[in-house]
Amino acid sequence: IVMARADKFGLAQLHQLRGRVGRSHHQAYAYLLVPDMESLTKQAAQRLEAIQQMEELGSGFYLAMHDLEIRGAGEVLGESQSGNMMEVGFQLYNEMLAEAVRSLKAGREPDLLAPLSVTTDINLHAPALLPNDYCGDVHLRLSFYKKLATAKTADQVDTLLEEIVDRFGKLPPQAQNLIDVHRLRVLSQPYGVIKVDAAPGVIHITFKPNPPVEPMRIIELIQKNRHIKLAGNEKLRIEKALPEVKDRVQMVRDVLRALGQPLTMTEAVPA
Incomplete structure (x- = not known):
């Protein structure tokens, strides 16, 4: 196939036309003709360079990425x-x-x-990250941070945990804290929790106004546990010395689960 004035074609068009040849046992060729390499625009030269470099199976995806880089993301x-x-x-x-x-x-x-939807703020008062000596690639670390931050369910967090452990080995304490932060975030959001501040001596759990929680559950929780108190209309205060991070995490889990299942949107609407 011979493409005259190939500099006038788009990258996708060049890729599709080139794909018309070489589909049988016969040797086939695609010739891209341009009047003068020196007179090409910068974008045309980039398109031709990209189409020449991408010859392997699956190159269409990489061509699309090059096209995005050359032309931009469009009017969106x-x-x-x-x-x-x-x-x-x-x-x-x-x-x-x-x-x-x-x-x-x-x-x-x-x-x-x-x-x-506002992301629940979780503060365990301990480092929560992937250390450099555990995951040395900064791009991988950022990728995992983003995936964890956008995880919607506990299963999604656990899947990411399996991937991290499979690639880098046993979690160091800072990485375990990171996983616990996102597990708590996923657990807390359905209860209308907007902030968990888990310090070694006291834990505060702050709810949004009119949270989807049965009020009697909160009253029963306070009556049965002397170390749990109401601090204002939308905050629980848990006064207990818990120096270990894992114990503070477990305490928050226990308190939330003691509140029962979160109410549905219809049930949570105040009268």
């Missing part, structure tokens, strides 16, 4: 896009879009003024 993130996309960011935009789609599928009008 472009300056011509209406709204405040540049200020919002691509990931937050996707989250907002997914929330609107979920609402429509559930038969509800999307509440565009309602904030997105």
Whole structure:
């Protein structure tokens, strides 16, 4: 196949046309003709260089990535896009879009003024990270941090834990704390918990207004445990010396589970 003025074609077009040849036992060739290499635009030269380099099986994905780098992400993130996309960011935009789609599928009008779900703040008063000497690749560490932060269920956290241990070995204490932080985050969110501050001497569990928890459960919990008190309308105070991180984590788990199953959205609406 001979492609005249190949510099005028897009990268996807060049890849598709080149794929038309070499499909049998006969030797086949694709010739890309340009008038003058020196007169090519920067983007045209990048496209031709990319198509020449990508010859292996599965190169289509890498060509798509090159195309994204050369042309950009299009009008979703472009300056011509209406709204405040540049200020919002691509990931937050996707989250907002997914929330609107979920609402429509559930038969509800999307509440565009309602904030997105707030991530529960967990503070164990101990280092919670993947140490450099455990996972030396900074890009891998950032990747795992992002995956853990976006995990929605305990099973997803456990799957990531298995992957980390399989790749790097037994968890050091700091990494175990990191896993415990995200396990607590996943456990706490359905109860309407917005913050857990677990210090060695006292633990505070702060709920959002009108949390999806049966009020009688909270009263029973306080009556049965002298070390648990109400600190305001939306905060539980647990006064107990727990120097070990694992013991503080277990205490928070026990308190939340003692509150029973979180109420559904309908049950949680105040009268």
